[in-house]
Amino acid sequence: MNCAESRLFLHAYADAELDVANSRELERHLKSCAACSAAQKSMQSLKMAVRQSLLRYDAPDSLRKEVRRMARGSGDETRPHLLQSLRLWRSLAFGTTAVTLAAILLRPAGVSERDRILNEAVASHVRSLMVEHLTDVASSDQHTVKPWFNGKLDFAPVVTDFAAQGFPLVGGRLDYLNGRTVAALVYRRNKHFINVFIWPAANAGRGELAVENRRGYFVINHEAGGLHYCLVSDLNAEELAQLAKLFGQ
Numbered sequence: 345m346n347c348a349e350s351r352l353f354l355h356a357y358a359d360a361e362l363d364v365a366n367s368r369e370l371e372r373h374l375k376s377c378a379a380c381s382a383a384q385k386s387m388q389s390l391k392m393a394v395r396q397s398l399l400r401y402d403a404p405d406s407l408r409k410e411v412r413r414m415a416r417g418s419g420d421e422t423r424p425h426l427l428q429s430l431r432l433w434r435s436l437a438f439g440t441t442a443v444t445l446a447a448i449l450l451r452p453a454g455v456s457e458r459d460r461i462l463n464e465a466v467a468s469h470v471r472s473l474m475v476e477h478l479t480d481v482a483s484s485d486q487h488t489v490k491p492w493f494n495g496k497l498d499f500a501p502v503v504t505d506f507a508a509q510g511f512p513l514v515g516g517r518l519d520y521l522n523g524r525t526v527a528a529l530v531y532r533r534n535k536h537f538i539n540v541f542i543w544p545a546a547n548a549g550r551g552e553l554a555v556e557n558r559r560g561y562f563v564i565n566h567e568a569g570g571l572h573y574c575l576v577s578d579l580n581a582e583e584l585a586q587l588a589k590l591f592g593q
């Protein structure tokens with residue numbers, strides 16, 4: 345199984361709707377592919393978040409009526425629509441297809457791309473601490489962590505141990521943010537862990553730091569040297585900004 349096939353199957357797999365043979369194939373691929381494995385973990389945490397937030401709705405009457413109306417129709421051309429409606433109704437009524445539901449909920453124009461990225465970054469930070477999957481490569485040696493990313497990303501993250509400045513490098517891992525594989529570097533400041541998500545910058549590097557508080561975590565976005573840095577931690581904003589600045593202005 346290649347990555348494109350794996351991505352196609354991930355949603356069905358997350359909903360336990362994938363047949364056994366393909367599930368085995370996918371599991372084998374996930375073991376050997378860090379990028380797809382990161383995508384799967386991201387999907388799982390989204391599912392968990394939706395489940396925990398009690399986002400369950402009864403199907404509205406209009407949708408029930410529409411399903412009944414289509415069920416009465418006999419033409420073959422209505423079948424795909426009917427199946428889709430039934431699927432949608434089922435997911436809305438029972439909340440079983442959490443990923444589908446999340447996709448619907450996350451689509452409204454009210455949620456900006458920026459909001460979505462920040463929320464995903466905080467969710468990834470929390471998940472990395474909760475499931476004890478902080479690092480794929482645990483090392484304070486930048487010469488070990490940097491080459492580990494080779495061939496796993498389409499860009500080269502800058503990996504520096506800032507122990508001398510009070511931010512020792514803990515390690516790195518692949519993560520999945522904003523629909524792409526990103527590098528996550530993990531630093532420590534006393535007892536606080538800091539995730540630094542890195543991906544190619546959309547704009548030419550602007551040095552200023554954008555600091556925000558999301559659900560009790562500080563998030564700093566910052567672009568430098570053609571890369572976007574998104575730092576997330578429960579560390580205070582001042583010290584987090586010190587680390588952000590170390591990645592360049």
Ligand SMILES: [Zn+2]
Nearest residue numbers: 347350377380
């Ligand atoms: Zn893959």
